[in-house]
Amino acid sequence: MTATRTFLAKLVKAWPALPYLSLGAWLASVYIASSGTAWLSDTEMNGGNLSTLHISTLLGAGAVMLVATFAAPVAKQWMERPAVSLAAGIASAAGSAMVILVGPYYLNGLLPAEIILLLFIGGSVLFGAGLGVIALRCAQLYGRLAPRQVVLYVAFSQLIVAVSFFVVVGAPSWAPVAGGPSLAGIAAFVGLPVVAGVLASLSRYADRPPTAGGKGTSRSALPRSFWKLLAVVFVFSCIVSSVYASVVAVSPIGTTLDGSRLVMVVRMLLAAALACVAVGTEGDKLNFGKAYSIVMVASVALVACLPLVSVLHTVLAQVVSLASVVFELFLWCTLAFIVYQRRISAVIVFGYGYGAYLLGSGFGWLFGVQVLGSLFGAIGESFAYMIMALVVLACAFIIFSEREFDRLFAPAEEGAPSLGDLLRQDLAAGDEADGSAEGEPVRKGRFGVAIDQLATAYQLSPRETDVLRCLAMGYNSSTTASKLSISWNTVRTHTRNIYGKLGVHSHQELIALVDEATAGE
Secondary structure, eight states: OHHHHHHHHHHHHHOTTGGGGHHHHHHHHHHHHHHTTTTOOTTOOSSHHHHHHHHHHHHHHHHHHHHHGGGHHHHHHHHTSHHHHHHHHHHHHHHHHHHHHTSTTTTTTTSOHHHHHHHHHHHHHHHHHHHHHHHHHHHHHHHTSOHHHHHHHHHHHHHHHHHHHHHHHHSOOOOSSTTSOOHHHHHHHHHHHHHHHHHHHGGGGSSSOTTOSOOBOOGGGSOHHHHHHHHHHHHHHHHHHHHHHHHHHHSOHHHHHHHHHHHHHHHHHHHHHHHHHHHHSOGGGOOHHHHHHHHHHHHHHHHHHGGGOGGGHHHHHHHHHHHHHHHHHHHHHHHHHHHHHHOBOHHHHHHHHHHHHHHHHHHHHHHHHHTHHHHHHHHOHHHHHHHHHHHHHHIIIIISOHHHHHHHTSOSSTTOOOHHHHHHSOGGGHHHHHHHHTTOOSSOSHHHHHHHHHHHHTTOOHHHHHHHHHHHTTOOHHHHHHHHTOOHHHHHHHHHHHHHHHTOOSHHHHHHHHHHHHHHO
16 A cells, blocks of 8 residues: 555656546546447437436536535535545446446346336436536646646646547447447446546645645635626526537437537647647736637527528537537636635635536526427527527626626735736746745745744735745846736835835845844844
8 A cells, every 4th residue: 555655646746737637537527428428328219318317417516516615614624535536436436337237238127117217317416426526626626726727737638538538439339238338438437437536536645735726715705706607607508508408309319429529529629729828828818708708609699590500400509519618618717717816715616616507507408308399389499599699698798798707807905916917927837836825935944034024023015025035035026926926017016115114225225134134033
């Protein structure tokens, strides 16, 4: 056991990004389950079973994340235990194994139909509940990353989803039972949740402390804009899922699987582009407010056009699904940014934010399967789609507009970094900034004590103290801005205030004053 832990510690040290790839395994689990690639048998004629599993999984995962917010301090402590991630992965794998076993070539013919349905739904809920726990742990991990690192790791996670999907699709089709799911599909369906749990548990070997990435567990710390975003997330995911589900429910399963392959190819290209943007683009070019508006407008246009192109109805439904994928990426990054900037518990932010997305998707899929067809018959397909498009439009430009997005990331206090400041931070500077964000002193010993005494004597604010510490170490304004994840102008403002309070007129005088205080120690 000791040798294994030593090996894992060395592995994480050599590959620091490894624990963060748990998100990729998590997303791959969800997508492979929802696409039906891994577990459907050759008896499936439509998307009925696929819809049942998808609805149960999403509602199970969303409920776990939402319930965790009501006991955030306890949930936060539990999520930081590696054994919890492992147990969640095993529970989720047990649920997916149950779904396989009640299939038509296994227990289906041996048990009553009512028992089979109960086991199928129970396995799906267990699969989703385990994934909900892992999602909260992934949220904690991503909430302690600087924004550009979040974008990069999310891109890597999307590539893992694509690779996992195409490995399952391209693997030999040999099945343990003729006509049933392939062995590769079963292995992916059952094994990926365990992989996600194992990767999430490896964070115990990371250099960062497990409590990084959000201390506050009070809902009052969340700005008003966050609750508006929550409403938009729920409504948008509900509408988009209902549109896609209404098509899947009446389409041949082969058509659905072909569409999944098309979406996955585009998803892979999107992930590659996102990684290039995170690495090669200046931070001020990463305008997530604009990206939000573009996704919403594109979704409005797609939903409104669905009834006008009956020949390409299925293709456009897949494009709507792709818009949902892009929105999900945007949402995960946005929630991680909120945790990092405002130091609010990831259990609170993701529990509400991503929980709303999962619940909205689940209820939307249920609405699309059970109600939307009847609604089409009552008021007409074109009119129903137009209403849904107008609702999405209202979400994008009335409830939560691009301006509201900017308000969401306005600095919570004077001197605090804005989202633009954080995005301008280099990837290489992320680790250094993360330490300072948690209140870690840049230097310890007599120097640190002297800085604290000067800050108390001259009544410096916490951020002015951070700037003083950096200036006293000889850093210029640009380096100080990078290390503290704030803008150059903010550093200059704090510098002027520090000079005035300390009664110095130059950088050299400031260093001399600090040296004198340090010598006195």
